[in-house]
Amino acid sequence: MGKGKMLNPQFRLHNPQSKKVLLVFPREKGVKYSNDTLYPFPMLGLTLLAAQFPKHYEIKIVNEVIEKIDFDMEVDLVGITALTCVAKRAYEVADQFRQRGVKVILGGVHPSLLPEEAKEHADSVFIGEAEGLLDLVVRDFEEGKLRPFYKNRQWADLKEMPMARRDLLNRRYSPFFKAIETTRGCPHHCDFCSVPVINGKRYRMRPLEKIDEELSAIIRKKGEYLFITDDNIIAREDYALGLFDIFKRHGVKWMAFATIKIAKNETLLQRAQQSGCVSLFIGFESLLQTNLDNVSKRFVDVKELVHSIEVIQGHRIGIHGSFIFGFEGDDPTVFRTTVDFVQRHCIEIPSFSILTPFPGTQLRKRLEDEGRIFDHDWSHYDMSHVVFQPKKMSVRELQEGYLWAQKYTCAPRSILKRLLWGPRNHFFYFLMSNFALRGAQMAVIRRIQKEKIGSFAL
Numbered sequence: 001m002g003k004g005k006m007l008n009p010q011f012r013l014h015n016p017q018s019k020k021v022l023l024v025f026p027r028e029k030g031v032k033y034s035n036d037t038l039y040p041f042p043m044l045g046l047t048l049l050a051a052q053f054p055k056h057y058e059i060k061i062v063n064e065v066i067e068k069i070d071f072d073m074e075v076d077l078v079g080i081t082a083l084t085c086v087a088k089r090a091y092e093v094a095d096q097f098r099q100r101g102v103k104v105i106l107g108g109v110h111p112s113l114l115p116e117e118a119k120e121h122a123d124s125v126f127i128g129e130a131e132g133l134l135d136l137v138v139r140d141f142e143e144g145k146l147r148p149f150y151k152n153r154q155w156a157d158l159k160e161m162p163m164a165r166r167d168l169l170n171r172r173y174s175p176f177f178k179a180i181e182t183t184r185g186c187p188h189h190c191d192f193c194s195v196p197v198i199n200g201k202r203y204r205m206r207p208l209e210k211i212d213e214e215l216s217a218i219i220r221k222k223g224e225y226l227f228i229t230d231d232n233i234i235a236r237e238d239y240a241l242g243l244f245d246i247f248k249r250h251g252v253k254w255m256a257f258a259t260i261k262i263a264k265n266e267t268l269l270q271r272a273q274q275s276g277c278v279s280l281f282i283g284f285e286s287l288l289q290t291n292l293d294n295v296s297k298r299f300v301d302v303k304e305l306v307h308s309i310e311v312i313q314g315h316r317i318g319i320h321g322s323f324i325f326g327f328e329g330d331d332p333t334v335f336r337t338t339v340d341f342v343q344r345h346c347i348e349i350p351s352f353s354i355l356t357p358f359p360g361t362q363l364r365k366r367l368e369d370e371g372r373i374f375d376h377d378w379s380h381y382d383m384s385h386v387v388f389q390p391k392k393m394s395v396r397e398l399q400e401g402y403l404w405a406q407k408y409t410c411a412p413r414s415i416l417k418r419l420l421w422g423p424r425n426h427f428f429y430f431l432m433s434n435f436a437l438r439g440a441q442m443a444v445i446r447r448i449q450k451e452k453i454g455s456f457a458l
Contacts, residue, residue, distance in 0.1 A: 021075070022061075026089040034444045041177055076103070087118075089379075098121075107130065110359065111126070128198065178225070180218075186201065192324070199231070222250070222252075224253070228256035230257060245275070257282075258282060262280065279348065280319060282319055284321050286327055354386055354398065356383045357373055372388045373388045415431070
């Protein structure tokens with residue numbers, strides 16, 4: 001650090017033996033993704049990681065979505081978490097700190113799936129979950145003997161999960177939402193998803209009393225919004241019902257991920273509604289049964305989708321519905337068909353993406369074997385760019401069809417039509433949510449339309 005520069009206030013030396021650690025969530029300057037909002041959801045990953053460091057360590061968290069990194073700050077260790085779409089930026093940040101001689105550890109989804117690649121930009125790569133292994137990393141770091149790779153030999157026991165260091169978050173995070181993690185793992189085998197690779201196929205649960213204790217610490221008044229980050233809140237019915245009882249006692253309004261199978265369980269639906277469920281994020285993915293069967297999502301029956309939507313909305317629970325374009329059975333008619341379905345059945349918040357062959361997935365292996373992946377620029381792996389050759393349409397048709405669907409459904413007229421014609425559950429919440437997302441969605445559309453993607457010539 002240059003002479004005359006003031007030390008970052010969060011890094012004032014309180015303990016001569018303390019170490020200063022910077023944890024970074026990277027983002028390329030000026031790039032928005034379709035789920036961005038003005039006030040981002042409070043992050044859990046880095047705050048949970050921060051909670052595992054020794055008490056005398058001084059930790060700072062920087063999310064480049066809302067704040068800049070001071071590359072001149074006095075710091076002993078930098079930890080960077082990276083999704084595939086920001087891997088390039090993560091490597092840039094790592095390289096810049098390493099040029100100063102600062103030790104850098106890369107972790108998160110992308111480094112866990114491609115550790116050898118990540119190691120080219122880091123002193124060490126953390127593969128998978130940090131719980132149960134960070135003490136070893138800290139010891140090695142203090143002894144100057146960081147190992148090239150760290151990997152847990154078993155999945156973490158969530159019983160010992162510490163309370164997230166939410167006090168380290170910037171004030172720019174949403175003041176309207178709290179976030180909590182209650183489970184990890186997914187027993188399904190969708191071939192486009194890396195969750196089972198990263199978090200395992202076995203469903204692991206935090207003790208309900210720990211959830212109750214954490215909510216007592218973070219919920220200040222009834223009516224606060226709570227987002228549950230689990231991949232599927234209803235994977236274990238008995239556990240889900242226990243969670244719902246806790247949510248009801250704390251008087252929260254909550255949102256979570258679930259599967260469409262909840263529509264077949266009246267008990268779960270009633271208790272979810274009674275406990276304050278506002279919306280469920282449900283991955284419909286496709287309206288073609290052959291598409292779902294081909295990606296190992298056979299537990300979804302497209303013939304039952306309309307009835308399932310009506311049942312869920314009938315319990316005053318809104319739907320954030322996810323749809324993916326680019327499956328083997330998709331042709332150029334898929335965009336209009338999907339948008340018509342969304343509008344006709346008043347899906348409160350529709351989410352569209354392009355099928356993306358992420359590292360570590362069966363989808364990537366298959367498309368690589370078939371020689372259909374033509375774009376290896378990780379920054380395009382944001383589920384908004386076409387990076388492979390579709391089967392029943394051109395690259396241009398898939399790219400432009402996705403952009404059209406996104407633009408159509410985030411138009412004010414389309415939003416109002418869905419919400420006014422629908423059951424009007426939590427109307428103002430969904431109205432604000434749609435318009436909060438619209439800005440980022442339009443920014444993504446404009447950015448991609450301006451890019452000259454050479455693959456269109458294919």
